[in-house]
Amino acid sequence: MSTGPSFPPLMQGINTAGADPFEAACSEAAQGCDAGTILYDASPERLRAAIVLAPEVALSDAAAMVPLTGVALQNALGALGPSEMPVHLCWDGPIRVNGGLCGAVRGATDTQDADAEPGWLVTGFELVFARGNLAGGETPDETDLMSEGCGDLTPVDLLESWSRHLLNWISRWEDEGMGPLHTEWAGLAYGMGKDGTFLGKNGHFLGLDEKLGLLLRADGQTMLLPVTDLLEIRS
Template identity: 50%
Template sequence: MSEPQFPPLLTGLDAEGRDPFVLACEMAEAGCDAGTVVHSVQADRLRAAVIFAPEVPLAEAAAMLVVCGVGLQNALGALAPPEVAVHLQWDGRVRVNGGSCGALTLFANTLNPDEIPGWLVVGVDLALIRLVEAPGDTPDVTSLYDEGCAEIDPVGLLEAYARHMLVWLNRWSDEGNRPLHAEWSGLVWGVNEAAEVAGRAGTFMGTDERFGMLLRDGDTTHLVPLAALVEEGP
């Protein structure tokens, strides 16, 4: 398997059998440079963790989950057959033709939304093929292979993800949330459906301008900020 090639602002590092999310968080805590992509390509899954060094409070920096999600969707959209639909759940899960095919996870060294994180890591875990159960056993879970994407080279997908992510990172840095929100809003899964997140339940009505989830419970609409999805780094 060839080594992935990344754009000049990004540096790749093979996790070499370790969990790339844990390794990326450890490296970030030790002062590793932002732009490092720790990756692991296995027979059944593709995992990658990108290290960021935010200059804004966590409430704003949490947008990196959206930046990476849109980058991944754009990469899959470019490489997958045209009939394959890729959507993003608000909580980070990735839907391919309606089935759950992986997830993005956000880690930081603080959970305080008003604090500027010392580092932030976005992890991507994508199912390439299911090695055990048959598709009918778990109808809501799928893989790229099950959805007709067997021809996608996982290393090529990782490279495309990095390129598209970087494009959206630059747009977000230059133009703010508006263009990113416009792109993401057309990809969000489950609007007008029941949802439960961060201890609240209701009907998912969409998001505010900072990507916060709007949950309607009866006559009351609750806002769940995107930073509620942040996990403290291992």
């Protein structure tokens, strides 16, 4: 008899069986489900997962859970995938494996007030394992894990590893503050020091502020895009 994924203590899983785990997590969170609930949909083609969180800090601090989710995923891929496979995180969500788009991280919450403590926060990701029979060069900016040498990696293995790394990073964030997460994320940032477009704004990616907001230089001025701008607001 098949069993579901194994998660760390204080985390529990719900298989959405083809439904969007992120949307399901937002719905469950709004209805008051337990923090630590992981909703997931794992298939040979892709892994989608989301977790319900209840951070007891202002949204401006809690929004760090979005980049933290990406860091945990990168760490899981680093532990289970080929040692030479580069995984980088785009500030606004996309995940790049060996330079190609391979997935994305996202987040949602129930308030727009950066100074308020959110009632709930959901973060999640999607990662492509296999794209089917694509002709060479058909999607040159996209990739999948199978194409990058992860033939022995299963979606469930990655889901379990992600949950463990996620719990570890949340514990470090609670105990040590933003410093370790800032250092780790900066080392994984895609496009830092280069020109790019972020949330519809063009400029030079200078770096990150202390809360992982993006510092963008454009037209001789530096603007800050806070991590809270990445969050989808749900009523």
